[in-house]
Amino acid sequence: MPLHDSLALDSPLDSTMSQNSPIQKEPRPIGRKAAKAKRGSNSSNNISKFLEEIARQSAMRIEIDIRDQANERAIQEEYAKEREYVRKENINKKDREIMAMNTSHMSPETKQFWKLERRDVMRRRLFRDEPSNTDCLNDQNH
Template sequence: MASSVEVGGSWSTQEDIALYQSWVNVSHDPITGSEMKFHHMWSKIHGEFCQRLGSIRTEMALSSRWKLLNKELGKWRNALTKARENIRSGQNFTDEIIQAQMWFGAMGQGKKSFVHFQCWEVVKDCSRFKIIPTGPPVVLNETPLHDSTSTDSPLDSPMEMEPPLPRPSRPIRRKAAKAKRGGTSNNECVQLLEQIAKNTSLRIERDLKRDEMDVAREEAFVIQKQKAQEKDMDDREMKIMAMDTSHMSPETKVYWKLRRRDVMRRKIFGRRT
């Protein structure tokens, strides 16, 4: 069977959004969503996807793309969870997104930054992607009262279902140690963000000082240019006043007499101002 790249080329953002809209509509149908078999489910998703875009993507291409994006969205959900647990008083949504991007990049095995925000808006309210605060689980008789990992059966995999593996119970001390390590990572993240803010402030201050120096240099250049023009004017006026007209014709003498009169007027008005 041809791959998704061979059939339809690179995936666009519009196709990714349409894929997840189709997935949500079909798999979360309150009447038939939980009872469909995988083959039938992806057949319906493929039909709705093609109806939305008129695409030639195959059913296999859709399920493969869904599996790839599903990992990225799952990582983003986990990164947002960590960021929300680490958010401090006075910080806003932008701070939360910055922290989440840092957690997302630190998780490895994929892209360094999350970019599928429009797909996230489509699926963020699905139980599979809901953000559930994590932390040391509450244990009663070695049985967790809640589990932060939630799945939407039959949505765990686009092609097949695997039975969940048994989860062995852990001693309380190991869970406490893990929580402590998580707290240390949170502190390191906070310190890194504070360092970024400090570096940004220093860079802004440095840029302002550089702008002030540029303005000062420009003002000094203007003053120097003005002084040079005034000196040049004084030199020309001195030559006019010192011009020897004894050997000139009457018409030329009249010309230089008028020039001298203009110089005297500028000197007089200049002193008055």
């Protein structure tokens, strides 16, 4: 038998076997135009998804930044309160030292200096409590 005759016989058998075969053939690949069109629609869809993700992440970042700023502001306020407390305590300590100063062994000029310092402490303390109290200091010292 010639070679092309055997191929001719195999051909009708192959076609009937392929129709009845339980194994499915892979689907035919899509053409170039269809592939390009599909890629184009996917890319616009991907771009919109990408932009949505960027917007979502930006919103989350803004929320985090606002929360961080609020926390930082609270920390700064607390630190300012603490600094003010320490400053007042230092002033009070210095005032107590001034008021407790023993001037008996000092020269008259040094005694006068510490007397003026004490007057300033008293004036500050009285003025802090009530501004009208400064008048009594002026009356007593003249």
